[in-house]
Amino acid sequence: MGEAAKHHHHEHSGEKLVDAARNSLVESGEQWTGMREAVFAELARHERPASAYDIADNLGKARGKRVAANSIYRILDLFVANNLAMRVESANAYLANTHPGCAHDCIFMVCDECGEATHVDDDAVSQRIRGVAAESNFTARRPIIEIRGLCSACR
Incomplete structure (x- = not known):
């Protein structure tokens, strides 16, 4: 990124x-x-x-x-x-949301062991996801991406 x-x-x-x-x-x-x-x-x-x-x-x-x-x-x-x-x-x-009112897409990395969820903002990923939706004639209202796995502490 x-x-x-x-x-x-x-x-x-x-x-x-x-x-x-x-x-x-x-x-x-x-x-x-x-x-x-x-x-x-x-x-x-x-x-x-x-x-x-x-x-x-x-x-x-x-x-x-x-x-x-x-x-x-x-x-x-x-x-x-x-x-x-x-x-x-x-x-x-x-x-x-630690920056209330700021509109952006949700990208989470969720640890399967401890349950920690880290939120990441990445405009390039968000724009691509919204672009894929638009290419399919679909209006994305609230894209959410969740990546399940293990955090650094649980690895």
Whole structure:
């Protein structure tokens, strides 16, 4: 991969990530509610992809009352649609987008041993995938590429 083909973003973390997500969602015309903030903050603290059930369980424990996974799924779907989160399809789990609002295709390397999912931005790969779709008279809305294998720690 040539260096020119890669995206470069300002990566946010901690409270700055939550602030960036809130700003991005509000700028898109959506509301930033207390529950949405709690879900995003919980998602952002995970280094590996988290399921809606993981998030619901953790929020339920923190709040002292059950949180329905269906509610979490709706919020996560909103986050994915607004580029605040990315869905790792093969794991039915989510990662916080560390550069909220930035639209790009998802390329994941997913470790079969430990579950780590590394997100990579590569415009050349994305453009080629979208080109293949266009050549087939198909409009690509949300290309996702997942490469399953072993991370460097598990090899």
